[in-house]
Amino acid sequence: MRNLLKATGSIALLLAAACGGGSENTSTNTPTTTTSATAAPTATTAPTTTAQAPAPKPPLADLIKKTMADFDAGVAAHDAAKCASAYATDTQFVQPGPMGWHTSGKDDVQKNLDMLFKAFPDLKIVATRSWTKGNQMAVEGVMAGTNTGEFMGHPATNKKIGHRFLSIMTFDDNGLIKTEHLYHDHATMMGHLGHGDAKLKFRNVEAIPTTAMEQISDTDNAREAKNADAAKAWFATWEKKDDKAYTDALAADVTKANYMNPADIKGKDAAKKAFDELHKTFPDVKVAPTSVLAIGDWVVAEVEMTGTMKGDLGSIKSTGKPGTVHLGEVLRFNKDGKIMWASRFGSRMEWATAFGIPPKMPAPAGGAGHPATPPAPKK
Secondary structure (H helix, E strand, O other): OOOOOOOOOOOOOEEEOOOOOOOOOOOOOOOOOOOOOOOOOOOOOOOEEEOOOOOOOOOHHHHHHHHHHHHHHHHHHOOHHHHHOOEEEEEEEEEEEOOEEEEEOHHHHHHHHHHHHHHOOOOEEEEEEEEEEOOEEEEEEEEEEEOOOOEOOEOOOOOEEEEEEEEEEEEOOOOOEEEEEEEOOHHHHHHHOOOOEOOOOOOOOOOOOOOOOEEEEOOOHHHHHHHHHHHHHHHHHHHHOOHHHHHHOEEEEEEEEEOOOOOOEEOHHHHHHHHHHHHHHOOOOEEEEEEEEEEOOEEEEEEEEEEEOOOOEOOEOOOOOEEEEEEEEEEEEOOOOOEEEEEEEOOHHHHHHHHOOOOOOEOOOOOOOOOOOOOOOOO
């Protein structure tokens, strides 16, 4: 799948030739003596070739922007090959899902997109927010469409899907996608189609956003470093079971949006309750960041959550098995350095695989929506 921003230039060699010529001179004739002069041979200068240095390579930022524009054009045309051209030959495309933390390559990207375009002829993948720093980019967006073709062995349902995704990418020196980690909930997608366990809940089908994409770039390195450290310390509170430090890091009006859950939670009290419930299910839980990208007021992080499932998880009974799942976390800090927005992206199918949970897919059960845009920090 999620979404967004290669151009190299070359200049032909210029050839230049210079040619020179001679002239013929004749002496004056007299009545008694005639003198003739033979013209000197004409001197010829051999053509010369002047090589001009190749045009400088465009900045990486411009190459990335061109790559993402090409990908977007491929999505709009439902051209899987054009989309795949945005990826480097040796790209690593990774996502958590029913096969765990699964890695595939460029050919798989093209095959999967081709399958999606055929199953959802009106499919749209639209970015709502992007973060860029150097050769790194994160993109949040919505994938939506109507299932009018066969999908993963299932006949068409004529139902709509619409759910959030988070893509975290790195680019090579040519501006092509070198790695992409894609986080989204397969269970929500399949639930929208009416497949699976009716006891599981998920968010309502989300419509394609109509607002312009918000683009965030790095600004204040000192502030960003401070936010990155604060995010790491916050993740560490899970292993320490330190609910006070956990809630102290939050703004009073914090919103937490876990896109594997049917609804957002708001406020410190609700956040603390969710924190305590997670420890009942996974008493030895540990959340370890594997990458942290701080840009502006935001931190986009990837984490590995490990633990042993010793308690029930909602309607899912405990399995007693240890496991590891992978999550994408998006945090926004206010001017006081408190977390005012925290969203989480992952796949319940990976949870099922990791902790030995029967992989039942959800059927429509309804669920609350969420604000399309986190609130801006208060001035």
